[in-house]
Amino acid sequence: MKNHSLAVDIGASSGRVIAGALEKDRLELVEVHRFENKLIEKNGHFCWDIEALFSEIKKGIKNCNAMGIKPLSIGIDTWAVDFVLLDENDELLTDAVAYRDPRTDGIMEEVTEIFMKERLYLETGIQFQKFNTIYQLYALKKQNPEVLEKAKTFLMIPDYLHFLLTGEKSNEYTNATSTQLINAFTKNWDKDIINTLGFNFDMFQEIKMPKETLGTLREELVSEFGFDMPVILPATHDTGSAVLSVPQVDDTIYISSGTWSLIGVENYFPICVIKALDYNFTNEGGMDYQFRFLKNIMGLWMIQEVKRNYDNRYSFAELVEKSKEVTEKTAIVNVDDQRFLKPANMIEEIQQYCRETNQKVPEHPGEIAKCVFESLVVSYKKAISEIEDIFEKEFHSISVIGGGSQNELLNQLIADATKKEVFAGPVEATAIGNLVVQFIAHGAIKDIKEARHIISQSFEVKKYVHSMVEK
Ligand SMILES: Nc1ncnc2c1ncn2[C@@H]1O[C@H](COP(=O)(O)OP(=O)(O)O)[C@@H](O)[C@H]1O
Ligand SMILES: C[C@H](O)[C@H](O)[C@@H](O)C(=O)COP(=O)(O)O
Ligand SMILES: [Mg+2]
Helix, strand or coil: CCCEEEEEEECCCEEEEEEEEEECCEEEEEEEEEEECCEEEECCEEEECHHHHHHHHHHHHHHHHHCCCCCCCEEEEECCCCEEEECCCCCECCCCECCCCHHHCCHHHHHHHHCCHHHHHHHHCCCCCCCCHHHHHHHHHHHCHHHHHHCCEEEEHHHHHHHHHHCCCCEEHHHHHHHCCECCCCCCECHHHHHHCCCCHHHCCCEECCCCEEEECCHHHHHHHCCCCEEECCCCEHHHHHHHHCCCCCCEEEEEECCCEEEEEEECCCCCCHHHHHHCCEEEECHHHCEEEEEEECCCHHHHHHHHHCCCCCCHHHHHHHHHCCCCCCCCCCCCCHHHCCCCCHHHHHHHHHHHCCCCCCCCHHHHHHHHHHHHHHHHHHHHHHHHHHHCCCCCEEEEECHHHHCHHHHHHHHHHHCCEEEECCCCHHHHHHHHHHHHHHCCCCCHHHHHHHHHHHCCCEEECCCCCCC
8 A cells, every 4th residue: 555645736716535545656636535615605704604614624533434535634725814713612713704805995004004014014025915813813803803702722723624624723833824923034023013913912823834743633533534543734824835746946937827826035134124115915824934925816716707708618728729719919907906906807807998998898808818828927017116126126936836737728827927947746746745844744755955856856847938939
């Protein structure tokens, strides 16, 4: 029997349970379970169906028995910033409210009146996104102060799912940095910010690092699954796991391409200078205390919503094919305009934007899709020039990882627009990054350098060059 570990990767649009095993110097994946993730409306807010997600995780674990897989360990990663609060009996005090919920409208402005923006950035190095945990907590303090008063435990989404598995409570570092409450230099909760904003410092848990063992399964789960296994913490922020799968990081800008496009570079120190603040880059924490110097771009969320607006009549592949049939130039929208964060209807929002900016309004699915893809590339190109400005150097290649790396048209558009080599893949970068951290903890892989070597030999990576260049 092979030595498998289990990665649970839950992004904003889908979740998957993937078993991984090392076969000589190759990493082999077995998809054990895949499930949809989506926002639900609950108690007047957009939320994640956290109970349903945990039930899907348990389904995936149970599927291992039928597949003859007895996992050595498991680790869960999800999207960032969102959290739950527990009371003194470890019972849920809150729903898992989603970052796209409007409860934080106007809150960032209020907080930066109390705590100067420049100082917040100097201490945390985290980008200003209206949905950061800091603003969600401040919204809760304003809208439901009694909830915050009762809260004894703060757990981010993967922390909570790990708690459901093991009964152990902690905050994993890479995801905790996305709260904008972790000091980029002490790598711990920033008392100054937390106390100034009036949050209960004691509800934040001990910071734990990727590779640490959190604990083993609750007794009732061991009986339910028929086996026990330890939870080994991956980078529980999915992007923190994804970027570990970039086969070649030197001189490379990565785009973790899923619901969001996270564009950035691997770095060894926080860059909290005013220029990085003005460009709104972030310094999220990475494995081994590295930094993910990146920024959020609206990403393929936009095509996910277009697909939904067409009642899922077209697959992603079909929307890409339809966009290839459009020969004339399409309108360009500013994908990072907050109007696209959670519009009632993405197609109508895109069309309205084009009317307001006196551009030809895209009408057909192919035109809409091409407008999304071409507009994303405009934003990617701007972010790349900002990165090169800050690092005062030219990066020669771009690594596109995640589900979006399957979009061949987008990959080619990126190569054409930037005139850089684009390497696309692996698709399941996040799960792979999750797994290799578990293997490093097991001692089966020495370090991330060796992991990247194994990844580069195990998964297809397609190369794209400027279409005017001989291939
Ligand atoms: N066959 C495909 N062709 C083109 N794009 C695809 C294909 N399959 C998936 N995608 C893109 O990948 C995205 C999902 O990427 P994924 O990394 O799974 O997202 P997340 O982790 O945020 O749920 C989809 O929104 C879609 O745009
Ligand atoms: C809200 C956060 O910025 C978001 O979670 C981002 O950091 C991220 O990790 C997105 O991952 P997806 O797989 O959902 O694109
Ligand atoms: Mg993802």
